[in-house]
Amino acid sequence: MSKIEKYKNQIIQGDCLELFKEIPDNSVDMTFADPPFNLKKKYTSYTDSLEFQEYLNWCEQWISEMVRVTKPTGSIFLHNMPKWLTYYATFLNKFAHFKHWISWDAPTAPMGKSLQPAHYGILFYRKKEKGTKIYELRHPHKRDRKQGFLLKDYGGKKDKLHPFGPLVSDVWTDIHRIKHNKKRDLHPCQLPIHLLDRLILLSTDEGDTVLDPFSGTGTTAISAKRLGRNYIGFELDREYVEISRKKLEAVEPNFKLGESWVSFYLNEIITIRDADWEKLKKYFIIPKPIKLIEFEKIKLIDKDLIPKEKEIIYEANNLCKVKMSKSNSNKITSINKQTDKISLTKEKIVI
Ligand SMILES: C[S@@+](CC[C@H](N)C(=O)[O-])C[C@H]1O[C@@H](n2cnc3c(N)ncnc32)[C@H](O)[C@@H]1O
Numbered sequence: 548m549s550k551i552e553k554y555k556n557q558i559i560q561g562d563c564l565e566l567f568k569e570i571p572d573n574s575v576d577m578t579f580a581d582p583p584f585n586l587k588k589k590y591t592s593y594t595d596s597l598e599f600q601e602y603l604n605w606c607e608q609w610i611s612e613m614v615r616v617t618k619p620t621g622s623i624f625l626h627n628m629p630k631w632l633t634y635y636a637t638f639l640n641k642f643a644h645f646k647h648w649i650s651w652d653a654p655t656a657p658m659g660k661s662l663q664p665a666h667y668g669i670l671f672y673r674k675k676e677k678g679t680k681i682y683e684l685r686h687p688h689k690r691d692r693k694q695g696f697l698l699k700d701y702g703g704k705k706d707k708l709h710p711f712g713p714l715v716s717d718v719w720t721d722i723h724r725i726k727h728n729k730k731r732d733l734h735p736c737q738l739p740i741h742l743l744d745r746l747i748l749l750s751t752d753e754g755d756t757v758l759d760p761f762s763g764t765g766t767t768a769i770s771a772k773r774l775g776r777n778y779i780g781f782e783l784d785r786e787y788v789e790i791s792r793k794k795l796e797a798v799e800p801n802f803k804l805g806e807s808w809v810s811f812y813l814n815e816i817i818t819i820r821d822a823d824w825e826k827l828k829k830y831f832i833i834p835k836p837i838k839l840i841e842f843e844k845i846k847l848i849d850k851d852l853i854p855k856e857k858e859i860i861y862e863a864n865n866l867c868k869v870k871m872s873k874s875n876s877n878k879i880t881s882i883n884k885q886t887d888k889i890s891l892t893k894e895k896i897v898i
Pocket residue numbers: 561562563564581582583584590591592593734736737738739760761762763764765766767781782783784787
C-alpha cells in the first residue's frame with residue numbers, strides 16, 4: 548500500500564504542520580484550506596489571535612505544505628478575508644500559478660457601517676501552469692423569488708439560453724452562509740457544504756483525493772464523500788474530529804443523477820458540469836420553446852431522484868441525532884459517544 552493510501556478517507560486529529568509531514572509530495576489532487584482568520588473566534592482548542600507577522604509566518608508554512616503535496620495536475624484553494632488573501636497571493640505567486648480570485652458573496656447581519664465586509668475570497672491556484680484539471684460548471688438561472696422570472700434581461704437572446712443556467716463566474720452569489728443554528732454544529736464558522744461541492748466539481752474527478760488541513764466539523768470531507776471522491780482531513784480539536792467522523796458515517800456517495808455527479812441543495816441541483824448536460828437533460832422537464840425559460844424553471848422529472856440525506860444534529864448531551872429525510876423520517880438513530888453504540892428507535896421527529 549502506498550503511503551498516501553493509509554491516510555485516505557480519514558479525519559486525523561493533530562496539528563496540521565505535523566500531519567503534513569506524513570503526506571508524500573505530489574500525492575493529492577486538490578487542497579482546500581479554511582484556516583482560522585485570526586479574528587479571536589471562540590474555537591475549542593485554538594487561540595485565534597496571533598500577532599500580525601506571527602500569523603502570516605504560520606500561514607506561509609502550511610501554504611507551502613499544501614503546494615508540496617498537491618499533484619502537478621492539481622489545484623490549491625485558500626479561503627479567507629480579502630485582507631489576508633492579499634498576503635497569501637503575494638507568497639503563492641512565487642511558486643504556484645494564479646488562476647482565479649473567487650468572490651463569495653456571503654453577507655453578514657447589518658452592523659451599521661459602510662463598506663462592511665460582505666464577501667469572502669477563495670484564491671484558486673494551479674500547481675503547474677499547464678495540465679491542471681479544470682471543468683466548466685453551470686448553476687441555475689437567478690430568478691425573482693416571488694414571481695420566478697429571470698432576474699437578468701437577456702434581450703433578444705432568450706432563445707439561446709442554456710436550459711439549466713449560465714456558466715459559473717468568479718462571483719458566487721447563490722450560496723448562503725449557514726444561518727440556522729439547527730443546521731450548524733458546535734463550530735463558530737462552519738462552511739456550507741455546497742460551496743465545497745462546487746470547488747470539488749470544478750477541479751477533481753471521481754476517485755480523486757481532496758485534502759483539508761483545517762477540517763473543522765468535516766465540511767470538505769462530507770462534500771468529497773458524497774461526490775465519490777476520497778478525503779483527508781486534519782483537525783486540532785478532538786470534539787470537531789469526533790463530530791466529523793459521526794457525520795461521515797451517515798454520508799453516502801450518492802450526489803449523482805444517472806452517471807453524473809451533481810450538487811444538490813434544498814431539493815434542487817445547484818451545480819453541474821457543463822460537459823454532463825447532454826447526459827443530464829433527460830432528467831428535466833424543459834420549457835418549450837426555450838425562451839419560455841424567462842418565466843418557467845426547468846424541473847426534475849421526479850423528486851425521488853433527489854438523494855435522501857441524513858441530517859446529523861450534534862447535541863451537547865453526548866448524542867448525535869441522525870435525521871433521515873423523506874420516507875425514513877420516522878426513525879432517529881442515536882449514537883452514544885461514550886459507548887459508540889448506534890441504536891435505532893421509532894420515535895417521531897419533531898422538526
Ligand atoms: C475556520 S475553521 C474551519 C471550518 C471548516 N471549514 C468547516 O466548515 O467546518 C478552522 C479550523 O482549524 C482548526 N485548527 C486551528 N489550528 C489548527 C492546526 N494547527 N492544525 C489543524 N487544525 C487547526 C480549528 O480548530 C478550526 O476547527
